[in-house]
Structures are given as C-alpha cells and as structure tokens.
Amino acid sequence: MKNFGIAILLGLAVLCGCSAAYRSEHPEDLEFTPLAFELPQVETFQLANGVRVFFREDHELPLVSVTTMLNAGKIDEPENRSGLAELHATAMRSAGAGDMTADEIDAYLEMVAADLSVASDAYATTMSLSLQSADVEQGLQILGDMMRRPRFDAQRVELARRRMLENIRRQNDRPAVVARRAFLSALYRNHSLGRLPTLDSVGTITLEDLRAFHKRFFKPDNLWVAVSGDIDRAALEGYLNDALGDWSGRFDRPKDSETLPPPAPPALWLAYKDVPQTTLLMGERGIDKNDPDLYALRVLDFILGGGSFNSRLMQNIRTRRGLAYSVYSYFQVGRRLPGVFIAGAETKNSSVSEVTRLMRQEMQTLMQTPVTQEELKTAKESLVNSFVFAFEDTHEVVTRVMRLAFYGYPDEYLSRYRQRLAAVTAGDVLAVARRHLHPEAQTLIMVGNPEQPDDIADALGLPLKTVDLEGFSSEGESN
Amino acid sequence: MIASKAWRRLAAFFLCCLWSSVCQAQPLAEKVREHVFDNGLRLLVVERHNAPTFSAYITVGVGSVDETNGNRGLAHFLEHLRFKGTKMLGTRNYEAERPLLLAIEETGSALDELRRDPDAEKQEIARLEKRLQELQKKHRKFVVTDEVSSIYARNGAVGYNAFTSKDLTSYVVSLPSNKLELWASVEADRMANAVLREFYTERDVVLEERRRSYDSDPDGLLYEQMLATAFNVHPYRHPIIGWPSDIRNLSPAEARNFMHAYYAPTNTVIALVGAIDFEKAVSVVGRYFGNLTAGTPVPEVAAVEPVQKGERRVKVVFDARPKLLVAYHKPTLPAGDDYVFDVIDLVLGQGRTSRLYQSLVVEKQLVTQVATYGAPGSRYPNLFVISLVPRFPHTVEEVEQALYRELDRLSREPVSKKELERVRNRLRVEQLRDLQSNSGLAHMLTYFQTVAGDWRYLVEYDSRIASVTAEDVMAVAGRYFTDENRTVAILEGKGQRP
Numbered sequence: 001m002k003n004f005g006i007a008i009l010l011g012l013a014v015l016c017g018c019s020a021a022y023r024s025e026h027p028e029d030l031e032f033t034p035l036a037f038e039l040p041q042v043e044t045f046q047l048a049n050g051v052r053v054f055f056r057e058d059h060e061l062p063l064v065s066v067t068t069m070l071n072a073g074k075i076d077e078p079e080n081r082s083g084l085a086e087l088h089a090t091a092m093r094s095a096g097a098g099d100m101t102a103d104e105i106d107a108y109l110e111m112v113a114a115d116l117s118v119a120s121d122a123y124a125t126t127m128s129l130s131l132q133s134a135d136v137e138q139g140l141q142i143l144g145d146m147m148r149r150p151r152f153d154a155q156r157v158e159l160a161r162r163r164m165l166e167n168i169r170r171q172n173d174r175p176a177v178v179a180r181r182a183f184l185s186a187l188y189r190n191h192s193l194g195r196l197p198t199l200d201s202v203g204t205i206t207l208e209d210l211r212a213f214h215k216r217f218f219k220p221d222n223l224w225v226a227v228s229g230d231i232d233r234a235a236l237e238g239y240l241n242d243a244l245g246d247w248s249g250r251f252d253r254p255k256d257s258e259t260l261p262p263p264a265p266p267a268l269w270l271a272y273k274d275v276p277q278t279t280l281l282m283g284e285r286g287i288d289k290n291d292p293d294l295y296a297l298r299v300l301d302f303i304l305g306g307g308s309f310n311s312r313l314m315q316n317i318r319t320r321r322g323l324a325y326s327v328y329s330y331f332q333v334g335r336r337l338p339g340v341f342i343a344g345a346e347t348k349n350s351s352v353s354e355v356t357r358l359m360r361q362e363m364q365t366l367m368q369t370p371v372t373q374e375e376l377k378t379a380k381e382s383l384v385n386s387f388v389f390a391f392e393d394t395h396e397v398v399t400r401v402m403r404l405a406f407y408g409y410p411d412e413y414l415s416r417y418r419q420r421l422a423a424v425t426a427g428d429v430l431a432v433a434r435r436h437l438h439p440e441a442q443t444l445i446m447v448g449n450p451e452q453p454d455d456i457a458d459a460l461g462l463p464l465k466t467v468d469l470e471g472f473s474s475e476g477e478s479n
Numbered sequence: 480m481i482a483s484k485a486w487r488r489l490a491a492f493f494l495c496c497l498w499s500s501v502c503q504a505q506p507l508a509e510k511v512r513e514h515v516f517d518n519g520l521r522l523l524v525v526e527r528h529n530a531p532t533f534s535a536y537i538t539v540g541v542g543s544v545d546e547t548n549g550n551r552g553l554a555h556f557l558e559h560l561r562f563k564g565t566k567m568l569g570t571r572n573y574e575a576e577r578p579l580l581l582a583i584e585e586t587g588s589a590l591d592e593l594r595r596d597p598d599a600e601k602q603e604i605a606r607l608e609k610r611l612q613e614l615q616k617k618h619r620k621f622v623v624t625d626e627v628s629s630i631y632a633r634n635g636a637v638g639y640n641a642f643t644s645k646d647l648t649s650y651v652v653s654l655p656s657n658k659l660e661l662w663a664s665v666e667a668d669r670m671a672n673a674v675l676r677e678f679y680t681e682r683d684v685v686l687e688e689r690r691r692s693y694d695s696d697p698d699g700l701l702y703e704q705m706l707a708t709a710f711n712v713h714p715y716r717h718p719i720i721g722w723p724s725d726i727r728n729l730s731p732a733e734a735r736n737f738m739h740a741y742y743a744p745t746n747t748v749i750a751l752v753g754a755i756d757f758e759k760a761v762s763v764v765g766r767y768f769g770n771l772t773a774g775t776p777v778p779e780v781a782a783v784e785p786v787q788k789g790e791r792r793v794k795v796v797f798d799a800r801p802k803l804l805v806a807y808h809k810p811t812l813p814a815g816d817d818y819v820f821d822v823i824d825l826v827l828g829q830g831r832t833s834r835l836y837q838s839l840v841v842e843k844q845l846v847t848q849v850a851t852y853g854a855p856g857s858r859y860p861n862l863f864v865i866s867l868v869p870r871f872p873h874t875v876e877e878v879e880q881a882l883y884r885e886l887d888r889l890s891r892e893p894v895s896k897k898e899l900e901r902v903r904n905r906l907r908v909e910q911l912r913d914l915q916s917n918s919g920l921a922h923m924l925t926y927f928q929t930v931a932g933d934w935r936y937l938v939e940y941d942s943r944i945a946s947v948t949a950e951d952v953m954a955v956a957g958r959y960f961t962d963e964n965r966t967v968a969i970l971e972g973k974g975q976r977p
Binding site for chain 1: 634653657680681682687690798830915
C-alpha cells in the first residue's frame with residue numbers, strides 16, 4: 001500500500017506537473033512521534049453508610065459535574081406497570097423534594113444556570129448535575145433531597161404522566177421508533193425488557209407505586225456517585241456527608257437468577273406506513289458483558305457495519321450501490337442479560353428486497369470466509385488507536401470508571417482493553433461469526449410500504465406477520 | 480456526510496452555540512491564537528492539554544444559500560462527493576481511471592437530459608442506463624473505496640464527518656495529538672485535488688437521505704414547508720438537500736465549477752483545538768495549505784426577502800399526530816435586535832421556568848413540548864421559530880391562541896429583573912461549558928468567523944447581552960411578533976385514530 005502510494009505520487013508529479021509547490025506526500029508515508037498516554041487515575045472512597053464515590057479533580061474551569069447511578073430500571077418493573085421506572089425518574093425530578101416545591105427547585109437551579117436531570121434505562125436510574133463550583137453544596141443538597149425525600153406532589157406527577165401518555169400516543173409517528181419497538185417486542189416478548197409502556201400501563205400507575213419503587217431502591221448502599229471538576233476531596237466529602245451521611249438503610253439486592261423467555265419465532269414483521277422509504281431492522285439476541293467473545297465481536301461488528309465507511313454494509317449497500325444513506329450494525333453488550341445484535345438500513349420501497357438480501361448475504365459471508373488481513377488491521381487499529389478519546393473529557397473518565405464498577409466489570413477491563421483487541425485474529429472473527437450470527441433465524445422488521453412484501457418473506461424463508469400499530473401487541477402474542 | 484442529516488437540529492444547534500457563546504472578554508480572547516496566510520486562509524488555535532487529542536474544523540463559507548435555480552442541492556451534494564478521494568487517494572491509478580470518469584459523465588449527462596424529455600424513448604433511456612452501469616462497474620476496479628476514511632480510522636480518528644448548512648460547510652475530525660501532520664496532509668490534498676468519483680451512485684445516496692430526513696419524517700416535512708412559506712424570494716426558502724428534481728439533475732460539470740471557485744483558502748477558516756502547539760500548527764498548516772491558490776470569494780446573495788404583508792399558513796398532511804411551527808421574520812447578527820431576540824429566546828423558551836414552558840406545559844397543559852430557536856441560517860435575515868407539540872385532546876387552534884397571548888404579554892409588560900438575571904447567568908455559564916469540549920469550541924470559532932465575519936463576535940457578546948433592557952425586549956416583541964409577520968405551519972394527522 002505504501003509503495004503503491006509513492007508510485008502514484010511520482011506518476012502524478014510527472015504527468016500533471018502538480019500545481020504550484022504543493023507537497024503531495026502520501027499521508028501513509030508520514031512518521032509520527034509515539035503518543036504518550038496513561039490511563040487517568042480516578043480516586044474512589046466510600047461514605048460510612050455505603051455510598052460509593054468516584055472522583056477526579058479538574059480545575060481548568062469553575063464547574064463541577066456529578067453523575068449518580070442506582071440499580072432501579074425497567075427490568076425492575078412489575079408486570080402490569082410498564083413505564084414505572086421512567087415515570088418515577090421524571091417525577092423525582094419534577095414533583096418536589098424535601099422542603100422545596102418543584103417550582104422552587106427549578107427557580108433556584110435555573111437562576112444559577114445549573115442543569116439537573118433524572119433518567120432511567122433497562123437497569124439503572126441515573127441523575128446528572130452540572131453546576132458552578134460555588135453552588136456545589138446547595139446542588140448536592142437538592143440531589144440528596146430528591147433521593148431521600150422526594151415529594152411526588154400529586155399535581156406534578158399527573159403532569160408527568162400526561163406528557164408520557166402523549167408521547168405514547170405519538171409513538172407511531174416516526175418509522176425508526178416503530179421499528180425499534182417492534183424489534184424489542186419480538187426479541188424480549190413478555191419480559192420487562194420487551195414490555196413497552198402503554199396508555200393502560202402508564203394510566204394505572206399510582207402514587208403508591210412510585211413511592212414503593214422509590215423506597216425499594218433508594219438506599220445508600222445502592223448509590224454510586226461520580227464527581228469531577230473544580231472541587232477538592234475534603235470539600236466534596238464534607239458536602240456529601242452533609243447531604244447523605246445520615247441516610248441509612250440496606251438495599252435488598254435481587255438475586256441474579258433472571259433468565260429471558262425464548263424470543264418469538266423468526267418472522268418478517270411489516271408495519272405499514274404511507275412513506276416512500278422503508279425502515280429495515282434485522283437481528284437477534286446478542287451477548288452480555290461476561291461473554292469471552294466480546295473483543296472478537298467488536299472487531300467483527302466494525303467490519304460488518306459498525307465501522308461506518310470502513311464497513312462492508314456501508315461500502316456494498318451505500319457507497320457502491322447507492323441503495324441507502326444509513327446502513328449499520330451494532331452489537332449491544334447487555335449489562336446483565338443478553339443485549340441485541342441489530343443490523344439496519346433505510347431504503348426506497350422498491351429496493352427493500354435487494355437490500356434485505358445484501359444485508360443477509362454480508363452476514364453469511366462473514367460466517368464462511370475469514371476477513372482479510374487489511375480489514376482486520378483497519379478494524380483493530382481503529383479500535384485501539386481511538387481508545388484515547390474515551391478519556392478526553394474528565395467527567396466521562398470518572399463516570400466510565402463508575403459505570404464499569406457498577407455493572408461489575410473486572411478491574412483490569414480498561415487497562416487490558418487494547419491488548420485484548422490487538423490479540424484478535426481472523427480465525428477468531430470467523431469463529432464468533434459462526435457462533436453469534438444466525439441470519440436465517442433472525443427477526444426482521446419493515447416499517448413503510450415495501451413492494452411485494454410476500455416475495456421478500458418467501459425469499460427469506462420467513463412467515464410474513466403484521467405489526468398491530470394501534471395496540472402494538474404483535475399478532476399471535478398476548479401482551 | 481452523516482451529520483448532514485441533522486440539518487434541522489443544526490438550526491437549533493447553531494442557535495445553542497449562539498446562546499452558549501458569551502465569552503467574558505478575557506478567557507476566550509486570551510486563549511485563541513490566530514494566523515492568516517497570504518492566500519487568505521485563516522487559522523485559529525486554542526491549546527488545551529488535558530488529553531493527548533485535538534479536534535479540527537475546516538469551515539468553508541459556502542452553503543445552500545449560495546446556490547441558484549440551476550444547481551440547488553449542490554453544496555450539500557459536494558460535501559458528500561468530497562469524501563471520494565483525490566488524484567492520490569481513493570484511486571489505484573488516477574490517469575488510467577480518467578477516461579472512464581469522462582465516459583461516465585458523458586453518459587450520465589445524456590441520460591439526465593433524456594429523462595427530462597417527456598417524449599424520450601424508453602428504449603434509449605434503458606440503453607443508456609445499461610451503458611452507465613457497465614462503465615460504473617469498470618470504474619469500480621480503480622476505486623480504493625473510502626480510502627481516507629480508512630487512513631483516518633487506522634490512525635485513531637473519531638468523528639470524521641462533514642455537514643452543510645444554509646450558510647457554510649464544515650469538514651471535521653478528531654485525532655490523537657501526534658497526528659496533526661496526517662490531518663494537514665489529507666485535508667490540503669482534499670482542498671487542492673478532490674476528484675468527484677462515483678457521482679451518480681452518490682446522487683442516489685442523497686435521494687435516500689432526502690427520503691429519510693424529509694419525505695418519511697413529519698418533522699422534516701413540516702420544517703421544509705414552513706421555510707418555503709415564510710420566504711418567497713430569498714434562497715433560505717429552499718431545503719439544504721434540494722428538492723427531489725434538483726437532486727436528480729445535478730451534474731458533474733456544475734459540481735466541479737462550484738468547487739473550484741469556492742472551496743479554497745480565501746473562503747476558509749480552520750480551527751484546531753486541543754493538545755497542539757500554536758507555532759507548530761502555523762508551520763504545519765503553512766507547509767500544506769500555504770501555497771494553494773486563493774480561490775474566488777463567495778459573492779453576497781443579491782436576493783432580499785420583501786417585508787411580509789400578512790399572515791401565511793401552510794398545512795402538511797401526514798401519517799402522524801398534529802404539530803405546529805410558528806415563525807416570525809427578524810434581522811440577523813450583528814443587528815442590535817438580534818441580541819434582543821437572543822434574550823427573548825431564553826425568556827420564552829429555554830428551561831422549566833421559561834414563560835412558554837410555565838404557561839403552556841405546566842399551567843394550561845395544552846402542549847407537552849415547546850422549543851424556540853433561530854433558523855434557518857445567520858448570514859442573512861432569518862426567523863424566530865416556536866415549535867409546539869399539542870397534547871390530546873387540545874387543538875392546534877387552542878395552542879395558537881395561548882401562544883399569541885404570551886407573545887402579546889411580552890410586548891406589553893416588561894420582563895422582570897429576575898428573568899433578565901437568569902438569562903445573563905445562563906449565557907455566562909454556558910460559555911464556560913462550551914470551553915470543555917475541543918470539538919464544540921472549534922465549531923463555535925469557525926462558525927462565528929464565517930457568519931459574523933469575526934470570531935470576536937463572541938468576545939463582545941456578553942457585554943452586548945448585558946446591555947439589553949426590559950424596554951428593549953418589549954419594543955422588539957411589539958415590532959416583530961405581529962400577525963402580518965407570522966408564518967404558521969401545521970402538521971395535520973391522517974390515517975391515525977386518536
């Protein structure tokens with residue numbers, strides 16, 4: 001590659017006389033000084049009541065960032081209360097805390113230009129606070145109040161519920177959203193990870209449900225805190241002890257014995273929308289964080305569809321054929337239970353059949369033929385050399401270390417990450433492709449108005465089923 | 480290329496930058512170092528040594544506003560094409576591939592002409608289509624697909640991308656700090672020697688992008704129709720990506736001419752932010768870009784939007800639930816009234832204590848979301864836009880009336896001291912937050928250098944905002960929030976039960 005580049009360069013210099021004095025040295029012939037980089041250190045300590053703290057000072061600007069995590073997610077919702085974790089997070093933030101009403105909290109935070117948000121995902125409730133260093137004490141008090149003394153004022157809870165219901169009414173407006181929901185519903189079925197909030201489930205959540213959920217999870221030994229910025233450790237410990245030190249109680253951690261029901265049998269699901277382009281998703285259950293194939297799968301995914309313009313899906317469907325603007329794949333690493341493997345694209349209604357075939361074919365090829373050394377090199381070097389960007393932002397450094405500890409990643413995960421990626425061979429990629437990709441047994445979702453859906457289903461060897469957009473209960477399923 | 484899908488958020492994003500860009504004169508003015516090369520290329524550098532990385536923004540002051548009837552969509556399409564390599568990169572042998580490129584261009588142009596002709600013979604079209612496919616297949620043998628992307632990736636790049644707005648085009652990437660020269664080498668080569676390969680295939684990609692971001696997306700459609708209604712004359716009325724027939728007729732010759740004239744040092748500002756040394760940056764950039772031909776300055780847009788003489792309304796019927804955009808014409812920076820609109824934006828629409836949130840979301844509960852932003856660009860007079868999501872069963876009419884009452888109140892009652900204090904604090908702290916990110920800062924610097932003509936717009940911004948009074952807000956609200964100056968775009972649902 002290098003020598004070839006020089007040959008071209010010389011050829012050009014002779015043939016076109018190369019305009020002006022422009023130096024067109026091939027970029028791959030440049031030499032670079034090695035990059036000096038050490039993993040930034042993060043301090044950790046614990047309050048007497050079990051609160052775990054991750055901390056890094058950074059005095060560049062007079063700002064402080066705080067992120068907290070607790071085990072309290074979608075996975076913890078009772079069967080008929082889908083949406084509880086989300087409504088709880090919104091209500092914690094917006095329905096008053098301690099001695100302050102919701103309006104008083106907002107008035108204070110916005111006057112000092114502080115940002116505070118609460119969100120929930122599959123496993124955790126996460127709070128994020130960004131403020132000026134002068135306001136840390138007061139900010140941590142409010143954060144502490146929300147965790148220890150949420151008011152759940154009825155009117156504000158109702159407001160939060162109404163906004164959530166409106167979002168549910170609008171969930172069929174965008175094809176991408178429809179596709180994702182249909183996909184998760186088929187893969188996780190009646191498990192809480194696949195049960196999506198409905199008008200009914202959100203409508204029946206009571207204040208008592210919110211309080212019970214809160215009481216169960218909000219305990220000091222279930223709280224993880226990451227802090228970075230313009231503050232020293234002594235001051236931080238003082239403020240944290242003031243806000244949380246006299247908080248007591250023990251978190252009754254659920255047993256990790258959970259399993260998933262089998263996914264819905266493979267099918268081609270069609271959600272009809274009157275639009276000129278079909279949104280396409282295909283995939284299956286993937287891996288969790290303890291899977292030893294994780295590193296080889298990262299390389300595989302880069303080559304298949306995770307490496308943007310360097311991936312096969314992008315090059316063969318977009319760059320060479322112009323069939324899509326966006327086409328990608330993604331191996332989601334499940335934090336506790338297996339995540340999903342997704343490949344997706346959007347293409348005009350007349351080329352859905354071709355794109356579906358090409359996407360499946362790329363997966364099959366990866367299972368049959370080892371990837372080239374060139375592809376392997378690009379994937380590994382990209383993943384290894386861009387690792388430094390995980391540490392560009394101080395707060396991201398601290399939250400990353402906290403998140404890994406929160407989910408029980410091994411201590412040496414970060415320090416050995418590059419080494420493990422670098423060790424992946426073409427044989428490993430082939431082996432994990434065979435182990436983790438099952439193109440013929442994947443779930444496919446089409447949202448749009450694809451031409452000849454029956455023919456597409458026949459070509460794939462899958463039954464064609466219809467997504468019920470109104471109830472969003474899939475045909476033949478009883479959720 | 481990927482980010483260009485985000486044109487709509489971009490409008491809001493640029494605005495965010497505007498809000499967040501107040502800079503106490505000292506911090507930013509002292510951090511930014513500047514060098515202008517003889518060919519007009521401007522380099523801005525901010526050294527930040529927290530991590531061994533840097534972000535690079537190359538911003539060319541040419542966007543979709545600089546297009547005319549015959550080449551609409553070209554700025555955005557060129558952004559895609561300029562990822563296809565150069566005479567050196569992306570090819571196995573440029574001299575050998577050239578005849579094929581010419582044949583592809585000839586065939587493609589003939590095909591476009593035939594497709595425009597309603598009397599054209601179908602057979603002839605099919606023959607040319609087949610010929611084009613054969614040529615493209617032959618040409619593919621010379622292409623090293625996405626070679627630059629691969630070089631950057633192997634060297635640890637992240638965020639390799641570009642985006643086009645109404646006003647400008649930016650090419651962006653972040654790299655480990657020892658790769659400054661790699662970046663200069665690749666990007667100077669792109670500026671001097673870009674070859675527009677895979678033209679017709681990429682045109683199909685842009686058509687897919689249009690289907691995705693506009694024709695299948697209710698928000699995209701509504702925004703597009705709002706602009707096309709609010710502007711009659713000024714090119715801000717046209718979508719960045721172009722109308723479908725614009726895209727289908729873009730030609731390689733036009734693309735080359737446009738590129739060779741404008742994508743050149745005289746219209747370009749570069750910002751490098753991160754762990755790099757200023758003197759070294761000047762030397763490396765000078766070595767690679769310093770001898771490039773200056774290029775042609777982008778001419779000012781001559782079209783001037785006439786004063787609007789009455790409310791305009793447009794409906795978009797789509798398989799989605801109702802939404803609403805309300806827009807008012809306003810001046811752009813650095814007009815005094817534009818600073819007042821920045822204050823109005825925060826008072827009305829930013830945060831849980833803002834007036835529209837309090838009134839429409841919390842008290843009346845007519846909408847679930849409200850947002851305010853400036854659009855669609857900043858080089859020319861633009862719009863203040865209010866976006867509203869009605870809550871069932873409330874109607875668009877109810878929401879409109881409630882909105883107008885709040886706008887009217889703004890023109891009759893002075894905003895409180897507390898509201899102004901909140902606005903100033905927010906702007907001051909946001910500028911600090913913006914200094915936390917290499918790429919965010921690089922974006923801001925090249926953006927304001929390009930649309931305001933000088934990044935120091937940011938340095939003065941804080942004091943200009945501090946001088947805005949409650950009376951200014953009342954006067955500006957009264958002057959611009961009138962029925963005559965208003966455009967209302969309504970998304971009307973079809974095919975969905977409540």
